[in-house]
Amino acid sequence: MLHDGAFHGGAALLLLLETDLSFRGLGFDHFRPTGKRMVVTHAVPEERLVLEINGSPAAQEYARLVGVPVDDLSPIVFAENPVLVRNGNIYHVRAIQKKDDDGGLTFFSAIDNGLLLTLGQGMEIIHTLDSGLSVCDETGEPPDIVLGFDCYLRKLEIEHKGLEAAASEAFRAHRLVGFNTYGEQHLGVHVNQTFVGIAFFRPRRGAPP
Amino acid sequence: MIDPEEPLEVQVAKQARIIEALISRTERGHEVGGSAYSLFQSAIALRAAVWEKTKDLEQALDTLGRASTELEHAQRSQERMQKTLADAMIAMEGGFALFSEGHLQVCNDLFRHLLPDVEPLIEPGLAFDDYVRAVEASRYLSPRDRKRAQGAAGRRASPRHLRPASKVVALRNDRWFQISCRQTTSGNIVVLQTEITDIVRQNRREKDRLIDQHAQLLQAAFDHMPLGVCTFSAAGELLVRNESFGELLGVPLPLLEKGTGFRRIVDYVERFEVLLPQGVDAGRGLGGLGQGTQAQGHRSRTLPPPGPNRARHADPCASRWRPHRLHHGCHGRDRGGRGASADQ
Numbered sequence: 331m332l333h334d335g336a337f338h339g340g341a342a343l344l345l346l347l348e349t350d351l352s353f354r355g356l357g358f359d360h361f362r363p364t365g366k367r368m369v370v371t372h373a374v375p376e377e378r379l380v381l382e383i384n385g386s387p388a389a390q391e392y393a394r395l396v397g398v399p400v401d402d403l404s405p406i407v408f409a410e411n412p413v414l415v416r417n418g419n420i421y422h423v424r425a426i427q428k429k430d431d432d433g434g435l436t437f438f439s440a441i442d443n444g445l446l447l448t449l450g451q452g453m454e455i456i457h458t459l460d461s462g463l464s465v466c467d468e469t470g471e472p473p474d475i476v477l478g479f480d481c482y483l484r485k486l487e488i489e490h491k492g493l494e495a496a497a498s499e500a501f502r503a504h505r506l507v508g509f510n511t512y513g514e515q516h517l518g519v520h521v522n523q524t525f526v527g528i529a530f531f532r533p534r535r536g537a538p539p
Numbered sequence: 540m541i542d543p544e545e546p547l548e549v550q551v552a553k554q555a556r557i558i559e560a561l562i563s564r565t566e567r568g569h570e571v572g573g574s575a576y577s578l579f580q581s582a583i584a585l586r587a588a589v590w591e592k593t594k595d596l597e598q599a600l601d602t603l604g605r606a607s608t609e610l611e612h613a614q615r616s617q618e619r620m621q622k623t624l625a626d627a628m629i630a631m632e633g634g635f636a637l638f639s640e641g642h643l644q645v646c647n648d649l650f651r652h653l654l655p656d657v658e659p660l661i662e663p664g665l666a667f668d669d670y671v672r673a674v675e676a677s678r679y680l681s682p683r684d685r686k687r688a689q690g691a692a693g694r695r696a697s698p699r700h701l702r703p704a705s706k707v708v709a710l711r712n713d714r715w716f717q718i719s720c721r722q723t724t725s726g727n728i729v730v731l732q733t734e735i736t737d738i739v740r741q742n743r744r745e746k747d748r749l750i751d752q753h754a755q756l757l758q759a760a761f762d763h764m765p766l767g768v769c770t771f772s773a774a775g776e777l778l779v780r781n782e783s784f785g786e787l788l789g790v791p792l793p794l795l796e797k798g799t800g801f802r803r804i805v806d807y808v809e810r811f812e813v814l815l816p817q818g819v820d821a822g823r824g825l826g827g828l829g830q831g832t833q834a835q836g837h838r839s840r841t842l843p844p845p846g847p848n849r850a851r852h853a854d855p856c857a858s859r860w861r862p863h864r865l866h867h868g869c870h871g872r873d874r875g876g877r878g879a880s881a882d883q
Contacts, residue, residue, distance in 0.1 A: 367540055371553075371560040375574055384541055385553030394542060417583045440575035444564020517590055519582040534601070 350533045352467055356476070357516035359524040360458035360484075361450035363414050363421050366395050370445040378437040379430070383447075387433035392426070395449055403429045406490045409483040412523055413447040423450065425483055425522035438513055438522045455487055456496045459525065463504035467531035478508030478527035485510045634716075634732030638667045641728075653716065653732055654679045667728055674708075674718070681709040707735065715739040770865065775801040 331341040368391065372382035383391040393400040396411045405428075414421040424447065425438040466472050478501070488497045506527070514526035540557070541550050624645065628635050634650030636643060643665040651661045654677040660669065674680075705719040715738075719731045761768065767784030771777055777799040785795045789811075794804055 369540070369557045369560055371556040375576060378575075382556070385556035386542075391542075417580060420583070422583070440579045442564065442574060442576035444560040444562075444567070445576070446561075517586050517593075519586055520579060534605075 349530070351474070352531045352534050354465065354467075354529050354531075355517065356462065356465060356478075356527040356529055357514070357521070357524055358458065358462035359423055359521075360453045360455050361412060361414060361421070361423060361523070362453060363416070363448040364451045366449035368392075368395060368413070368447045368449070370441065370443055370447065373441055373443045373445075375440065375442050378427075378439065378441050379434050380437065380441055381432070381434040383435075388435040389429045389433045392435060400429075400433075405483070406486050409487045409490070409523070410452055412450045412483075414450045415445060415447060421448065421450070422519075422521055423523040425481070439520055452487070455484065455491070456493055456500060459497065460500045460503075462525060463500065463506065465529050468534075471531060473505060473529035473531050476504055476506040476508070476527050476529045478506045478525060479511045479514050480508065480525045481514060481523045482510045482512055483523045484525065633734065634730070636730040638670075638728040638730065640726070641667050643667070643670070644727075646730075650730070650732055654710075670730075679710050681711050681713075684709045709739075713740075771801050777801070777804070 331338045331343060333341070368383045370380055370383060371385050373380045380388045382388055386394075389403060390400050392413075393403055396407065398407055408426040408428075412423045412425055415424055424441060427436045427438050430436055463476065464472075488494060508527060514521050514524050516524065516526045541553050543550070545553075628645070628647035631647060631649070634647060634653055636646035636650045638644065643661065643663055645663070646661065651658055654674060656678055657670075657673045660673050704721065705717060707715060707717050709715050713736070714734065715736045717731075717733045717735050719733070721729045721731070723729060762782045764781065765783065767781060767787045769777060769780035769784045777795070777797055779797075780795060785792065788804075788808060790804060790807055794807055
């Protein structure tokens, strides 16, 4: 946290807003599951560290399923090939932060032994961004402003694919301001590689000016 | 799932690892999880429920917010109205009070201060009937008004609608007020106190002026009538007389002043023979008047009995005395006389 001209570790900013504007929460990603699965056979949950997948060293097994040499693993590979966990009918991204020297993978969010992971496949990111931001209030009006938190890994993907201008255009069109983030909170759940935001609309009729 | 290119033994070993991990996790799934991942799972499981609740809560808050806004609007408008009402009440020249459901709601200072002994009672919530009773019993009403009000209070059976809509009260210091009660359509009672002292005093002056005017007219007629008129009190003292009375009798002015005894006038007339006896009783009749007064000392005898006494004037004039008993215990005496002038 940058506060009073200095950075502070282990700190957070909690923002409580009171407003007469009407608003709604947004949250979406751009992945769908593939048929490729893996089981975490050895992990250190406290460190979000996965040492072994399918009984093999984690990085090596992940690289094999993605189809890249293990030495080519990089943030952009992780960004474009996330692993998903299934809860009911919904898949959530468990984003990989980095490849460790000992062949393990460090994640951005909680992980556990015995988890069944599914390899995700990206959809067109600008298209999903545009449709995800196309919201309106009960009278059909678009938001006055959207406060957005977009995952850093999404930014990496956008940059890697040279889509910065298109993304900026979509953000401008939807009157978005905000941050790139490591991990987002949406409806009380810590998620990765998503866009999360709040769309603010005009006050409802009858609200004070 | 496992690389099929690997030797079978390795594949079997890896499958064993997978099976072990899955079984272990399945077993741990029955425990109440405290791990970070189980919290993530709980959050997801609860998310739908939380989302529903949040929406309900948002709606409730929204409804509450709107209700609160409306309430605020209503309060603001009420405050504005009260301020306007208060300003209007201050600007009013008379006392004003509003009784709602029979109890005082608002009033202005003039209403409060009209009767100092009622003032301590005037608080919001004062019952209208109590107010009326307190006003009727106030020491500051003129005694005549208080007596009348108390009489009215005794007679009143207290049905509100029979109460006089408006009445005039007089205060001890000669200030006059009209107190009007009006029932509004919503069942409230509005009381107005209007000071009418100026009007009452103006009326009074007007009345006095009219009386004076009449008195002057009467005096003029009285002075110029051919009869001589003089009134005496029951004690026989001169009260009023006109010009002709003195002229016809020839009595000097000092004897014609107010308060001169009847006897002295008679003495003067007899002494200077202003009157000559005509007929048997004339002179005696007059003279006997005073003596009768002295001798019997009875009021009814102080003045001569009714009936004309005829006298003859020395110069010569004929005159006739005619005493009348007046209502207030005085006697009037007219002297009918016709100038029996020498010519005639």
